[in-house]
Amino acid sequence: MLVKTILNRVQKHRSFVYGDARLIEENGRLVLEVDILARANGKAVCSGCGRRRPGYDRLPPRRFEFVPLWGIVVFFVYMMRRVDCPTCGVVVEAVPWASGKSSLTNTYAWFLARWAKRLSWIDVARAFNTSWDSVFRAVKMAVDWGRTHVDLSGITAIGIDEMAWSKGHQYVTVVYQIDPGRRRLLWIGGSRKAKTLLKFFRWFGKERTAALRFICSDMWRAYLKVIAKKAGAAVHVLDRFHIAMHLSKAIDNVRADEARALVARGYEPILKRTRWLLLKRPANLTAKQDIKLAELLRYNLRTVRAYLLKEDLQALWSYVSPHWAGRFMDNWCTRAMRSKLEPMKRVARMLRNARDRAVSSAWRPTRAGTAPQILLRRHKMMKTDGASPRSLSSGVGLTYSVGVKKTHEGVLWRLLSRCTFARCPWAT
Numbered sequence: 001m002l003v004k005t006i007l008n009r010v011q012k013h014r015s016f017v018y019g020d021a022r023l024i025e026e027n028g029r030l031v032l033e034v035d036i037l038a039r040a041n042g043k044a045v046c047s048g049c050g051r052r053r054p055g056y057d058r059l060p061p062r063r064f065e066f067v068p069l070w071g072i073v074v075f076f077v078y079m080m081r082r083v084d085c086p087t088c089g090v091v092v093e094a095v096p097w098a099s100g101k102s103s104l105t106n107t108y109a110w111f112l113a114r115w116a117k118r119l120s121w122i123d124v125a126r127a128f129n130t131s132w133d134s135v136f137r138a139v140k141m142a143v144d145w146g147r148t149h150v151d152l153s154g155i156t157a158i159g160i161d162e163m164a165w166s167k168g169h170q171y172v173t174v175v176y177q178i179d180p181g182r183r184r185l186l187w188i189g190g191s192r193k194a195k196t197l198l199k200f201f202r203w204f205g206k207e208r209t210a211a212l213r214f215i216c217s218d219m220w221r222a223y224l225k226v227i228a229k230k231a232g233a234a235v236h237v238l239d240r241f242h243i244a245m246h247l248s249k250a251i252d253n254v255r256a257d258e259a260r261a262l263v264a265r266g267y268e269p270i271l272k273r274t275r276w277l278l279l280k281r282p283a284n285l286t287a288k289q290d291i292k293l294a295e296l297l298r299y300n301l302r303t304v305r306a307y308l309l310k311e312d313l314q315a316l317w318s319y320v321s322p323h324w325a326g327r328f329m330d331n332w333c334t335r336a337m338r339s340k341l342e343p344m345k346r347v348a349r350m351l352r353n354a355r356d357r358a359v360s361s362a363w364r365p366t367r368a369g370t371a372p373q374i375l376l377r378r379h380k381m382m383k384t385d386g387a388s389p390r391s392l393s394s395g396v397g398l399t400y401s402v403g404v405k406k407t408h409e410g411v412l413w414r415l416l417s418r419c420t421f422a423r424c425p426w427a428t
């Protein structure tokens, strides 16, 4: 009796009433079943067109999981009616507490989805005595809701990036809004091909694409091609973070090769333990590292030349005029190409490749200039969230489609929840 009173307070449905409530034991756990009955005078709603239609017949009782009470699993039990609809034929009725074929009530699904923001999905399932699958479906519902209600107005700057989500070379494409004051995830695609990004632009729409003023991305060729084709009018900013990454990799290669060669020729191993000296920005070095670096720079080494080239390129980001920035970069590329350092030449080729489309107007001192930094910070943000795909336990992959196939639950959820979930009226 008391259960009915509580339910009528927290979850009242028009045209339906609560019937008997029974406590039963099932698979070694306590289960509370609460019947739901349709009011005698209430006509069923057609799930096809949403109109009230005359009844046709009744289906066997179906259970809908509700929020557990004192750790006891709660089910609503209801015999779904079928309606005879002149437009839709004989179809199952729509009920207000659940949607579609879901065996979870809407209330419970939002409840689980909210917890899934704080705990891993498996932990949520354990804590509330339900299955991982139910938690997944709850999250999917929340995300779907967010996707259909997302506000895409006023987006003028986006960042496009690829992200590895499991071991090996498995990538997803992520697109962020990076407008000042509004940074959020907009879209995820299942790989990092040109086709993937094309899908984004199709979803985003021509009109909104035309309104884009800045696009920030790395030098991934597939992206460059698509951006030039689809959003040629926007200023394309190369992500500084990625350029730095390519440079660091190049220096690493030069250093490793040279260190091996020195040892082979019987020289002193002067390059030992110098990796971080060379990769760090000079301003971040400790006093001890400072001295060691100064010492190292006295040698005529390939590694030293590569290092000096890298440090030189930093000046690119202090340019105000895109014209002079372009001249500077051309100059740098020429020097790198003459350096006889193959890894550095590779970076130079990459930059040249992107120049025409990208860098010529990229380095603006205004808002766009901050875009690469914004992205840089975002990379850090993802790390602190523990959303690093590597750190997530593997084996819980599941097919999920927001344009994403078989991607990782944690990555997906953390990414998507940030942009979609917060504004749902039922989720508060």
Ligand SMILES: [Zn+2]
Residues within 6 Å of the ligand: 046, 047, 048, 049, 050, 051, 085, 086, 087, 088, 089
């Ligand atoms: Zn209908």
